[in-house]
Amino acid sequence: MKILIIGAGGVGSAAVSILARRSFFERVVVADYDPARAARATAPYDDRFVAAPSVDASNVSSVAALIRESGASHVLNAVDPRFVMPIFDACFEAGVTYLDMAMSLSHPHPERPYELTGVKLGDDQFAKAEAWQKAGLLALCGIGIEPGLADVFARYAEDELFSSIDEAGVRDGANLAVAGYDFAPSFSIWTTIEECLNPPVIYEEGRGWFTTPPFSEPEVFDFPEGIGPVECVNVEHEEVLLIPRWTKAKRVTFKYGLGDEFIDVLKTLHKLGLDSTAPVRVKGVEVSPRDVVAACLPDPATLGDVMTGKTCAGLWVRGMGKDGQPRSTYLYHVVDNEWSMQEYGHQAVVWQTAVNPCVALELLADGRWSGVGVLGPEALPHRPFLDLLVDYGSPWGIQELPV
């Protein structure tokens, strides 16, 4: 297998460090808009890893040309979700397998944004599902940690643990702290703003997908392994769009443990229009305010050394167990930043995201996973994934909660 990774930011670089310990592929080409980043990501590793020249991920034919030159059969999209569609289309054009960790962007309903969905996350990709299927090509979408492992957990819950699911609710929380900064998000602020300020989407059987105002339904969730209680709120996320397509949950939600301070920052950015991606004119140049916010904050990928704590991603499933008794189970994955920094030199959040597409690529390489069309992780068998994740040194957990 020859792999092309597009994007040498935090997640792309962490994926390189993880793949460097595996042997299922022959070659990994890493490309970025900034060729120096691609070179930095590959430099520490053996000669299976090669940095490509600069790529413009917004341009389908440039990306398709790069895919052909790289000789890759599998492309991992590790850039921000603005570039999902050009990379997805370039993979179709080049006839290769596509993997991403975030799906095509949503657009709110023009009149009733906080009640109805407009264009949903992934809609632009699913609109092309038939073409992918007919061409015999696979786009494996949302195969990071969330979406990704959370979706694998949904498959596992339905197949092995529950006879019926009342709610499949992704819950994400952390106790990460960054020393020396007043404010330093541990994940891309661009993506965090996108997720948190878009109207959150919820799925309910009978009603389908609908939206609410941002930060709705606050709830304190008690995260395992010492993280403890964190205030979580509804956030727009791919799992809510993916899980109902392949499982029978009556309700699907995503709640993110943002905490009060982060919610206040996001509300303020929104109030001032600084969350906007539309360019503003500033003394003769045009910039997107959201890009300026990102440029003012430290790059989360560089914060591993000054960060402490753990991050947890998981799926809280409630319903009837296989034994016919009510059941409430949290399936989760925790990464300790100290461990990921020591083992891989990458901080917990980006490492936790990056490990999942590496596992998926290995399953695709040896045929334990296969398929055609535009698929989410819950469309594929969970067992080989969950077992191989443990083999990557990164066990997942299961916790029974009071019903």
Added chain:
Amino acid sequence: MKILIIGAGGVGSAAVSILARRSFFERVVVADYDPARAARATAPYDDRFVAAPSVDASNVSSVAALIRESGASHVLNAVDPRFVMPIFDACFEAGVTYLDMAMSLSHPHPERPYELTGVKLGDDQFAKAEAWQKAGLLALCGIGIEPGLADVFARYAEDELFSSIDEAGVRDGANLAVAGYDFAPSFSIWTTIEECLNPPVIYEEGRGWFTTPPFSEPEVFDFPEGIGPVECVNVEHEEVLLIPRWTKAKRVTFKYGLGDEFIDVLKTLHKLGLDSTAPVRVKGVEVSPRDVVAACLPDPATLGDVMTGKTCAGLWVRGMGKDGQPRSTYLYHVVDNEWSMQEYGHQAVVWQTAVNPCVALELLADGRWSGVGVLGPEALPHRPFLDLLVDYGSPWGIQELPV
């Protein structure tokens, strides 16, 4: 008298509308970086008002050349305080009278910013006071509303109302609301950030000037004419640097009625580094984050039509009255936005700032005010100013408070 106004933003444009009703001058030339703004400011008025071509206010020789071409004897600086020094220096070079409404910028103490002053507001201008005096030239600094009228009130308090002053405390508050915007400051956000996030300066007899952390000594002040109680905090402002130079107040403070929401916004901008003026690199271009914040918000000069409420500026003086009894007096000036919009087509805050240099220019034109050197408004007789302000249709008020 020929006048050159540099800056056709909110305050410069309002000054034109005020001067248009007076007859003490022959000609007003208005210049701006953007010549269209200068043209818009002068267009509605008679042919005494002329728009100049584009001027770069950061360039001393360009400004000096403009002054000479304009034939002006008096220059009113109405641009943001970054450009105080080049305009001030250009006036000296051209040998004309200089007026401003904000003084040269401060730089915090490098080691103990929240205890000691570094370079103070106006220091760069006062450093050149002897040269101005020797040249027989006048720089009248801080002659807007605050600094400006507040300083005139200090002269009045010392000369007519008090035998000794324990504290001269500027207090500024408003009940302005802007319909249709989540957040819309009624004054330049650039200047507001500068004032509010710099360490506030306080003067005390014996101790001199010292600083505190931003937003210190919160206090609820009850503003007159229906505005009511507003939470005020210490802010860096010129009055604290000017009043002690010409009056004998034992303590001088400036507290601004920011309100909780505005304080939270400013703290968040600071936490994210979005208050910074140092350029950041964003996708190949360089911008100052603070300029981006300003570009995202509506131009306060354009908000008059959707704004309601009143703005109040004044000086709260406590000490011993001329009669030997303890006295607590608030000297103030209120502008109702509805009135200023109807009468002048300019919103309350910029109109209130702009009226004071117009009054000062008229006093300089007929010789009721005169002087040489770098002077604050409290260096000149208060009576003619306070009387002429009333003649401009804008009365001030006096309120006795419990001692």
